[in-house]
Amino acid sequence: MAEPKQPTDALTDPAPPPEGGIADPGLGVDQAMVEALDANDRRRARELFQALHYADAADLLERLSPEDRARLVNVVRDEMPPEVLSELDETVRDHVIEHMGVEDLAAALVELDSDDALDVVEELPAAEQQQVLEAIPAGERTLIEEGLTYPEESAGRLMQREVVTVPAHWTVGETIDYMRMSADSEKTTLPEQFYDLFVVDPAHRPVGTIPLSQLLRTRRPVGVTEIMEPEMKLIPVTTDQEEVAFVFRQRDLTSAPVVDDAGRLVGAITIDDVVDVIHEESEEDIMLMGGVKADDLYRATIDTTRSRSTWLLVNLATAFLAATVIGLFDATIEQMVALAILMPIVASMGGNAGTQALTVTVRALATKELTPTNALRVIGKEVLVGVLNGTLFAVLVGCVAWLWFGNPMLGVVIGAAMIVNMAVAGLAGTTIPLTLARVGVDPAVASGVFLTTVTDVVGFFVFLGLAALVLM
Amino acid sequence: MAEPKQPTDALTDPAPPPEGGIADPGLGVDQAMVEALDANDRRRARELFQALHYADAADLLERLSPEDRARLVNVVRDEMPPEVLSELDETVRDHVIEHMGVEDLAAALVELDSDDALDVVEELPAAEQQQVLEAIPAGERTLIEEGLTYPEESAGRLMQREVVTVPAHWTVGETIDYMRMSADSEKTTLPEQFYDLFVVDPAHRPVGTIPLSQLLRTRRPVGVTEIMEPEMKLIPVTTDQEEVAFVFRQRDLTSAPVVDDAGRLVGAITIDDVVDVIHEESEEDIMLMGGVKADDLYRATIDTTRSRSTWLLVNLATAFLAATVIGLFDATIEQMVALAILMPIVASMGGNAGTQALTVTVRALATKELTPTNALRVIGKEVLVGVLNGTLFAVLVGCVAWLWFGNPMLGVVIGAAMIVNMAVAGLAGTTIPLTLARVGVDPAVASGVFLTTVTDVVGFFVFLGLAALVLM
Incomplete structure (x- = not known):
């Protein structure tokens, strides 16, 4: 295979991409970081860390020895990008959180989407969980606490609470205007990324989904019910995550509405969460068949x-x-x-x-x-x-x-x-x-x-x- | 766990959902189908099959014995939903295609997106591949033939050729108008589903991506370059699919631009294709560690x-x-x-x-x-x-x-x-x-x-x- 010409991607990869290909985590950084830590050069360590994409930063933390990891966390604890936390392996995350302290952790969690914050909080020991929740402002805290009431590894834990819903009598034009307006308002309720809108009846039960690409190609006067897809898989909030992953893969879904016992829309699961579940579940099976626990490497x-x-x-x-x-x-x-x-x-x-x-x-x-x-x-x-x-x-x-x-x-x-x-x-x-x-x-x-x-x-x-x- | 109230999903699941949960493939259909085939009741078999979602239809074909499968294909061959073919396991697909014949197969392939059609064609034996390609109209055939020139299991095989690109000088309003217009025109070039637009320079090199949810919340006069994300992972067309899956998972991507050696945009990979790759690759690893080939079950x-x-x-x-x-x-x-x-x-x-x-x-x-x-x-x-x-x-x-x-x-x-x-x-x-x-x-x-x-x-x-x- 001819070596593909490497595209430049300067903003996410500070080191020139090595020969391993596009996914190479960039080992040059590891060595530079260890050197900076050994020389006690806090400024250099901080610079190196901040230049990394959050996923690469998480990988770096995982690869470092426990001692180097603790030193690095002490340097960057007050400016830890919150996404790094949700990317970390559980054992490493416990270790990082231990060195961050409750205050810095709570500050980071507030910036995350509700499902990602829940992801971090649910795995904390009970005592620490209480402390961290108390340090989080009431609004965000309620969302996380509600999430914790759903069974572990259920659709309720996986879903985003922020969903874009549209009443059935709206038109495409009204929908787009509404989105522009809420984006401009201070207290926006729009999720950061979404792929589908959900059309709901007055009891807030989903009656159809509209992929954004469908909405965008339709003229303003058309009613939303004319372009919505009434066929959809409703996911009960207590469904096991493995089951959720199966349905997504089976039906090629990108997002699905999550409903409570009464059939009311309570959230949505998007495919990026499901990708992680698919990966975790197969990882778990491989590990179990080999007689080890999933989290073995970093223990x-x-x-x-x-x-x-x-x-x-x-x-x-x-x-x-x-x-x-x-x-x-x-x-x-x-x-x-x-x-x-x-x-x-x-x-x-x-x-x-x-x-x-x-x-x-x-x-x-x-x-x-x-x-x-x-x-x-x-x-x-x-x-x-x-x-x-x-x-x-x-x-x-x-x-x-x-x-x-x-x-x-x-x-x-x-x-x-x-x-x-x-x-x-x-x-x-x-x-x-x-x-x-x-x-x-x-x-x-x-x-x-x-x-x-x-x-x-x-x-x-x-x-x-x-x-x-x-x-x- | 309390049994969640089962939402009705009448259009996709003809049988009442059994206790196994939302993902249950509905075994009632299996038995009804075998009975219809045994009774040589072609109308009933056809009805049962047509009522199924394509993913469930594929599962049914996989579970049937080779004899029942051949009988069913003979009944439904001229109205086989094309998506069923891309969902089938390779061994079963070979078997189904053998009973469908070249004409019906070519007719089904034309209705598929270029990447899904390629998926079916690439696994045919060389002689059959030639026959089927000849039965496909020139336009679609060229796309598939081009796809076949990329290495197996590469980004080129995985990508969709249909991509929505926008010149850097456009505004949000112009972009939306363009999409509405091409949707109305007879010969639309818009893909059926997409999640991101790609902003390109005059040499057709990608300079940024715009998630649709971002486009929708922005007012019409804003320029596309103001809301695009210039940070993106460009995927060289020869990248191995395992590498592609790794980057998607690592960076939480939903779609990524695929570029040729000169950095020009040639297609896009979307996350639904990657979900299948993640699943396949871990499946392959589990099977290899157990000393069997991935496709073993149906052989x-x-x-x-x-x-x-x-x-x-x-x-x-x-x-x-x-x-x-x-x-x-x-x-x-x-x-x-x-x-x-x-x-x-x-x-x-x-x-x-x-x-x-x-x-x-x-x-x-x-x-x-x-x-x-x-x-x-x-x-x-x-x-x-x-x-x-x-x-x-x-x-x-x-x-x-x-x-x-x-x-x-x-x-x-x-x-x-x-x-x-x-x-x-x-x-x-x-x-x-x-x-x-x-x-x-x-x-x-x-x-x-x-x-x-x-x-x-x-x-x-x-x-x-x-x-x-x-x-x-």
Whole structure:
């Protein structure tokens, strides 16, 4: 690929864009900042920080060591761009807030949109939350406190309270005049950015949406009901954010009205909030499948150690279960040590085949592509794939075992064990997440442990058991 | 959570929304459709299909068995809503297109926006692509053919060609009049939906963006340059789509101008396209880490079997490597069969601890949170976490081994092996993906195999080797 000519973007990237491409965070700044902090050059550090786009400033804070981060926050605390706070990873944000103090934090929060401020406040410890809320003026405080009454990770937490609504009897001209007027007035209620207007009935229930691009291409005398789209997805305020993200992606929405129990419009969710949710949710799934918490990278060593040990403990229990199965056949292994050499192969191939089936199933559940309509078909397919690949690798491994230890029956035994274990892997890889989902457990979390328990136990038992029957 | 009152949404959901929430795909339709197809009731099948929102129609096609899908396509082929095609999963789309035929496909493509049509055409086999392009009228065909000249998964493939541009000397009033006029004219060049206008210089280079919500709140005589935002991220047309998604998420963009080598505006990427990319890319990473291809769910059994066997073959090679290491110590195992029973525990705990470190590292690389600035710190942390958890579990496993086999030295040996293997796991879990990323290999793909090879080989070697030294 030819290196694209780099457009200049001087206002957002103070360092010349390095070769990494348009998204490169600009590592030159990191080093310059550390040098400025080491030299205790507060003016230089402040200059470097202020020149950054807020997203880049947040990234810089994340990459710095905790000590450098604390020093930098102490330098810039009274002029921290509020958007930096909402961009920060949770652990880093706690750290930054700790060094900013309540006063500076409250001052920054007031400048944010209600949904972004809520985002920061909801994650504070209860005591600090109270302190910060008290330092915020009444108007903004009420919006944030109302937001906190909605369930965590719900549409209510995600939505902007500032929405542009239009009564159904207005024309395009009246709507545009109204917007110009409220923009000019001191106490504007218009949100900073919006993509759609909502037409509401007298009870403030949404009856249609008007994309701005539609409003702009329509002549002034036309009534808003003539150009509105009456088809819309109303989002109940308690809807889970994952569900919200699904609908946005499914329906290619840019914004959607949020309604309360009575169907009244209480806010709007815009796609930029949803982008973050999509990213967070898939990040969470990947992390859970790997046995770690989403926030792991920036945690202190001791927190990481503690949080990961839970998962390792569960794994240890299953490893002991597998060891117990092997222990049943100690006499057999004593007579034929080749079994000890080959047995990890059977378990490992079963585990890998099972993980493949599991990954597909867990994702298909998350994207709602796996439903009662096709569940049986998918299970059947996975078992069949297990049998087919099992047979293929049974022949391969059987021949190698025969040649290695000069015993054709050993080859037959390991081959048979592999076919059984890989078929079981296909069955377990699909039915375990399906069952977990049915009983309401997130299949991304626990499926992996159950699966390897099954493939280890079945693998060792069938291989060693067959060997005891056939070879002894 | 209280069940939210379900808003009616009669036009998009023909079946009453079931309890699953707002995003439920409505399984009632599946069964009704299968019944209609079984009864060969073409009118009923057609009615059911036409009543669905295009996204739900696509989901229905994906969930149906291949036979039912073929029957349904034959019924609705001449009135297939074009948007259904761009929503379909690739394997299913191939299947649907095969049954639609070139004529009906070309007719559907003409109705799509240029980027969506390109999306469908780019994935057709070369011969079919040619046929379909020939059946499309010249104007639309040129746009699609131009799109095909950009690299796959680049900004050029993602962008819409239809962009609203405004010369820098215009006022807000002139801009609105222009839009109203072109909307009224027969041959409108306005895209269906847009969120920003681009102000361009005489050489058609973008000099600023105007969000529509800004335009609407400004009085007519104001010049466009007064309200435009001159800060913007220009996206070179060859930029990789993953990079594009990163910038959108990072900068909270809703649309961005795409420029050619000379800096001229050639198109615009809007956030709805990026949402799909974010979803696809994380989906791809999850699948790759699980050893499967992204498109696995809907593939035929034989294709799935073949595609997964590659990954299993690689795993088999590493399993044999581990077996060879065990083979080095066959005499030791023969003397003390407890070693064969316990050895999978050492390997499995190392593998799990390593996977935790690996997952965090792979994601941090993908989100650009891991950079030369903090790489050494992260590696150091992971090794330390490995040593700490290794020590914790060494004590636990050591005691169990001692009690189980009545041999305190066996407990010491397995404990020491676990500490070493889990420290190595932390080191390998970070350095393997960092190295792969540096040499340009996607760390999500291959890291897992390398990691378990290391933790198996080191685990078996250290445990059995120490046992041979100390216990024999």
